[in-house]
Amino acid sequence: MRKGRFAFVSIVLILAVFALVYYGIQFTSNLGKTDQQVSAEGAASKLAKLYGKLGVTTEPPVKGQIDLDPVDVAASLPDISKFPIAVEPTTDTFLEIFSSTEKSGSGVDGWLTEVGEAFNKAGIQAGGKPASVQIRNIASGTAADYIRSGKHVPDAFTPSNELWGEMVKASGVKTELVAKRLAGNVPGIVMAKAKYDEIVGDYGAVNVKTVTDAIAENKLSMGYTDPFASSTGLNFLLTALYTFDSSDLLSETAVQGFQKFQANVPFTASTTIQMREAAKSGRLDAFVLEYQTFVNADDFKSGYVFTPFGVRHDSPLYALGDIGPEKLEIARKFAEFALGAQQQKAASDKGFNGLDSYQPELPAVDGALLASAQKLWKEKKNEAKPIAAVFVTDVSGSMAGEPLNRLKESLVKGQKYLGKDNSIGLVSYSDRVSIRLPIAKYDTNQQSMFVGAVDSLQASGGTATFDGILAAIKLLEDYKQTDPNARPLIFVLSDGETNKGSSLKDIRDLIEAYQIPIYTIGYNANIKALESISGINEAASINADTDDVVYKIGNLFNVQM
Numbered sequence: 001m002r003k004g005r006f007a008f009v010s011i012v013l014i015l016a017v018f019a020l021v022y023y024g025i026q027f028t029s030n031l032g033k034t035d036q037q038v039s040a041e042g043a044a045s046k047l048a049k050l051y052g053k054l055g056v057t058t059e060p061p062v063k064g065q066i067d068l069d070p071v072d073v074a075a076s077l078p079d080i081s082k083f084p085i086a087v088e089p090t091t092d093t094f095l096e097i098f099s100s101t102e103k104s105g106s107g108v109d110g111w112l113t114e115v116g117e118a119f120n121k122a123g124i125q126a127g128g129k130p131a132s133v134q135i136r137n138i139a140s141g142t143a144a145d146y147i148r149s150g151k152h153v154p155d156a157f158t159p160s161n162e163l164w165g166e167m168v169k170a171s172g173v174k175t176e177l178v179a180k181r182l183a184g185n186v187p188g189i190v191m192a193k194a195k196y197d198e199i200v201g202d203y204g205a206v207n208v209k210t211v212t213d214a215i216a217e218n219k220l221s222m223g224y225t226d227p228f229a230s231s232t233g234l235n236f237l238l239t240a241l242y243t244f245d246s247s248d249l250l251s252e253t254a255v256q257g258f259q260k261f262q263a264n265v266p267f268t269a270s271t272t273i274q275m276r277e278a279a280k281s282g283r284l285d286a287f288v289l290e291y292q293t294f295v296n297a298d299d300f301k302s303g304y305v306f307t308p309f310g311v312r313h314d315s316p317l318y319a320l321g322d323i324g325p326e327k328l329e330i331a332r333k334f335a336e337f338a339l340g341a342q343q344q345k346a347a348s349d350k351g352f353n354g355l356d357s358y359q360p361e362l363p364a365v366d367g368a369l370l371a372s373a374q375k376l377w378k379e380k381k382n383e384a385k386p387i388a389a390v391f392v393t394d395v396s397g398s399m400a401g402e403p404l405n406r407l408k409e410s411l412v413k414g415q416k417y418l419g420k421d422n423s424i425g426l427v428s429y430s431d432r433v434s435i436r437l438p439i440a441k442y443d444t445n446q447q448s449m450f451v452g453a454v455d456s457l458q459a460s461g462g463t464a465t466f467d468g469i470l471a472a473i474k475l476l477e478d479y480k481q482t483d484p485n486a487r488p489l490i491f492v493l494s495d496g497e498t499n500k501g502s503s504l505k506d507i508r509d510l511i512e513a514y515q516i517p518i519y520t521i522g523y524n525a526n527i528k529a530l531e532s533i534s535g536i537n538e539a540a541s542i543n544a545d546t547d548d549v550v551y552k553i554g555n556l557f558n559v560q561m
Helices: 002-028 035-052 111-121 142-148 162-170 193-203 208-216 229-246 252-262 272-280 291-295 326-340 341-347 368-378 402-417 444-454 465-484 504-516 527-537 550-561
Strands: 085-087 094-099 131-138 156-158 177-180 187-192 221-227 288-291 306-310 315-322 387-394 423-429 433-441 489-492 520-521 541-543
Touching: 002 489, 035 444, 035 465, 035 504, 085 111, 094 142, 094 326, 111 131, 111 306, 111 326, 131 326, 142 229, 156 162, 162 177, 162 229, 162 315, 162 368, 162 444, 187 229, 187 465, 193 208, 193 221, 193 306, 193 444, 208 229, 208 252, 221 272, 221 489, 229 252, 229 288, 288 291, 288 444, 291 306, 315 326, 326 341, 326 550, 368 550, 387 402, 387 465, 387 504, 402 489, 402 550, 423 444, 423 465, 433 444, 444 504, 465 489, 465 504, 489 527, 504 527, 520 527, 520 550, 541 550
Parallel strands: 094 131, 094 156, 221 288, 387 423, 387 489, 489 520, 520 541
Antiparallel strands: 085 131, 156 315, 177 315, 187 288, 187 306, 423 433
């Protein structure tokens, strides 16, 4: 009896000591560590565990034939019918106008749409004939691509600012300024009030110079939009370069200043929507926006300060090409009509014509210099922190045929936009995951193997999207052991339907912990499913339908890579 009781007590004591030792180790192992360190260790442990269950295979590299010709912008642009006509012409003699989106949409963004409709009802004549306008809603940068490439040149162009007009003129297209302004607007830096007060306290004022200084010194988290597509993004780039060297925007001094601040920019947004979502999540202290959008945004009614910068966004109107006297007369009469008291009151009611006292900080900039500034941005924006990206391609049975063909086409053509200083890899998935190309610097050899890997993709089996993302995260984390300075990105190309392997719920915490932006590109896709992945870390999601997939992906890669 005593022996049994002694044995029982001994076992209890041993278990108690074991428990104390075990939990003591668990407790003390995290002493002195930050919550971030503990979270990172937990994420690494979970990633290793989940990855170990995938049975990932590595395919032998296959070299493909690369095309060294420059990007053919005209070939990548979809048919112009892709962009909606906001105002239909009502007469045989009419003026076709490309208009920036903040004024040719609907609601508060529909001022020029309403002007055009009123003009077409006013019985105005040109050359003794009834006249009207056709207005197409198209972003300024995209419109400039159509015009400069010769893919489609309208009769007239009203971008957000004069910078695009100068670039069109520099490309050799005949350009005549009909009106310097249709409706007043300005770009600005939108900053949280508390951060605004802090920057004023530290630097004396908020302007592009103090903002770039604060970013360079890691005191401000700010993003801006794509200077190839966004009027505000292009304006900010030029203004920043001007603050570094006002005598020469492309000097070594300007380049060094740009690189110093760019190294601390969290990301460049592909769209204004993406930028605003990042701001609402608290990841950004400041971002760029037009004033007309700012005053109409309920989420910025309080707690934010708007500081104008750069050239004004007054929606100039240009006549393009040899349009003839009748159409030129329509353009002049349309500008006169838009500048009438009734139409200008309507513009003011929609948020235009505010901050009219603001005078441009920048002098006139030659269009050729603008294109050089864009090129500098593309070449230098990632030098301080090069990108490491993994492309995750869906090769499940549901991608067979046209979706996979378009995926291949968009990657093979889109890879021309990938910066050579970056590093890339490729993963494919169906039921199982395969590493098609380990991450390496995107030199000519890697480019050839990337094209070869894409060409060899074949579709069959189920869809384990989140297993593919897991493998990409693991590849990137392993790569960062050799290049800790690399900034990781993931691009998922899929139809969005997951029916095998891990779920988003299984790996969401890993995506959040590693903070890797996941850009999704959908082919005949469940776009909502893909948006739920991209939305975790404020990345963009593209609906890549048939005719504009290459152009969209080219723009995405141009910005992010």
